[in-house]
């Protein structure tokens with residue numbers, strides 16, 4: 001299972017600093033949606049130039065104009081980008097078309113999708129490299145939030161998937177047991193007093 005750090009920061013400088021600290025422990029460097037909105041796609045270029053050996057993931061959360069948004073993100077240096085599972089099939093198909101043209105990949109983010117199992121299968125049939133079983137920061141903050149629902153959906157869908165939803169050292173082994181291909185950790189790393197140590201502990205918890 002790969003480890004992905006989600007850098008939900010607001011400046012390129014902060015993202016470069018964090019990436020510099022944690023890159024040795026992670027496989028995928030994610031430019032979070034807030035970072036891309038605050039700094040633009042030049043943030044993607046800066047991270048790819050600093051870490052050409054890492055998979056660079058642009059969390060675009062594209063909802064429309066799939067081919068266009070994917071194209072500009074791939075041109076900026078992204079290896080993977082997200083399209084929302086709530087988008088129309090034609091948006092996902094358009095993004096997949098751009099990914100094929102650049103020899104890159106589309107991840108369909110299932111944030112806010114009620115029936116994640118069905119949509120995961122549909123997304124895969126449309127050409128997604130994998131789907132993201134995702135509970136966003138707002139959903140995580142609701143009382144009673146439980147990561148296990150995402151893990152069950154991932155195991156049931158039987159397609160390649162990542163899990164994002166406040167993954168931490170205490171839960172990453174469960175993510176792996178559920179069969180995830182990628183564990184995503186944002187706050188558990190960027191909010192830690194020592195992000196490098198936090199990333200190392202997550203890496204060490206993967207067997």
Ligand SMILES: O=C([C@H](O)CO)[C@H](O)[C@H](O)COP(=O)(O)O
Nearest residue numbers: 006033136165166167185186187
């Ligand atoms: O995608 C995310 C969220 O929608 C804000 O952009 C997060 O990067 C994702 O949830 C992973 O972060 P944590 O949940 O803090 O691990």
